[in-house]
Amino acid sequence: xxxxxxxxxxxxxxxxxxxxxxxxxxxxxxxxxxxxxxxxxxxxxxxxxxxxxxxxxxxxxxxxxxxxxxxxxxxxxxxxxxxxxxxxxxxxxxxxxxxxxxxxxxxxxxxxxxxxxxxxxxxxxxxxxxxxxxxxx
Amino acid sequence: xxxxxxxxxxxxxxxxxxxxxxxxxxxxxxxxxxxxxxxxxxxxxxxxxxxxxxxxxxxxxxxxxxxxxxxxxxxxxxxxxxxxxxxxxxxxxxxxxxxxxxxxxxxxxxxxxxxxxxxxxxxxxxxxxxxxxxxxxxxxxxxxxxxxxxxxxxxxxxxxxxxxxxxxxxxxxxxxxxxxxxxxxxxxxx
Numbered sequence: 642x643x644x645x646x647x648x649x650x651x652x653x654x655x656x657x658x659x660x661x662x663x664x665x666x667x668x669x670x671x672x673x674x675x676x677x678x679x680x681x682x683x684x685x686x687x688x689x690x691x692x693x694x695x696x697x698x699x700x701x702x703x704x705x706x707x708x709x710x711x712x713x714x715x716x717x718x719x720x721x722x723x724x725x726x727x728x729x730x731x732x733x734x735x736x737x738x739x740x741x742x743x744x745x746x747x748x749x750x751x752x753x754x755x756x757x758x759x760x761x762x763x764x765x766x767x768x769x770x771x772x773x774x775x776x777x778x
Numbered sequence: 779x780x781x782x783x784x785x786x787x788x789x790x791x792x793x794x795x796x797x798x799x800x801x802x803x804x805x806x807x808x809x810x811x812x813x814x815x816x817x818x819x820x821x822x823x824x825x826x827x828x829x830x831x832x833x834x835x836x837x838x839x840x841x842x843x844x845x846x847x848x849x850x851x852x853x854x855x856x857x858x859x860x861x862x863x864x865x866x867x868x869x870x871x872x873x874x875x876x877x878x879x880x881x882x883x884x885x886x887x888x889x890x891x892x893x894x895x896x897x898x899x900x901x902x903x904x905x906x907x908x909x910x911x912x913x914x915x916x917x918x919x920x921x922x923x924x925x926x927x928x929x930x931x932x933x934x935x936x937x938x939x940x941x942x943x944x945x946x947x948x949x950x951x952x953x954x955x956x957x958x959x960x961x962x963x964x965x966x967x968x
Binding site for chain 2: 651652653654655656659660663664665667668670671672674
């Protein structure tokens with residue numbers, strides 16, 4: 642026979658003995674689980690702080706991106722003119738030329754611009770790069 | 779009838795690790811019936827209700843140290859139970875391609891053959907009218923109409939303002955009365 646709930650307008654019933662057995666059924670399941678201390682993950686503890694940190698990092702990245710976008714779109718050629726002589730040479734000169742220059746007996750003060758030009762003006766180096774405005778700075 | 783300790787005494791016993799399982803069992807015994815019928819009115823089916831109720835108590839046990847004293851244990855447990863019931867309801871609706879009306883018909887047919895439903899034709903018609911309500915109105919109507927819960931308590935459980943709850947309840951009553959084509963017996967619970 643089913644147990645009827647006592648509320649005057651409740652049409653729902655439960656199986657016999659359901660409420661007598663339920664506490665023990667639940668206790669069987671939770672017996673192996675310690676109360677919350679162990680279930681408190683770092684995420685739960687520091688959720689607010691992590692959210693703030695994530696928001697701050699996102700803000701920094703977005704600001705950086707926006708700054709670079711605006712900077713590059715306003716002054717597209719400025720980055721090129723800031724390139725140093727070293728950058729251009731290292732990117733275009735063959736390593737063997739540099740080794741030759743460093744190991745040769747010629748002292749640095751004795752190297753004339755034309756000599757240096759002859760050494761570097763190998764197949765690998767483009768004339769345009771040598772004679773562009775950057776080298777005049 | 780067994781006299782239960784107060785919620786504060788039981789919570790203290792659990793947190794101070796003084797026979798915590800025994801204290802938690804007492805907490806279950808104290809609240810299992812109101813929580814069961816609260817969930818059952820949302821889900822209608824006994825097996826789903828049993829799952830949701832067991833999950834409610836297991837989650838409460840796992841989070842009992844996180845319990846903030848900003849609310850009562852009673853409202854905290856109701857909140858967990860409501861969320862559990864709603865998540866089962868969502869899963870159920872996800873796999874249903876039928877309209878709300880067809881779903882209500884299907885559930886009424888299931889209730890008619892449910893051995894744990896002891897209602898008459900009027901009860902079935904009322905359940906169908908409730909099933910046709912939007913989710914939130916349904917829950918508010920059940921808590922107010924059947925459990926006669928104060929709006930302030932419902933407000934704490936559902937995290938909704940009293941004004942919004944009164945409006946929800948009012949709309950729910952009107953819709954149900956329209957469906958039943960007769961006024962509901964509201965006693966003193968308007």
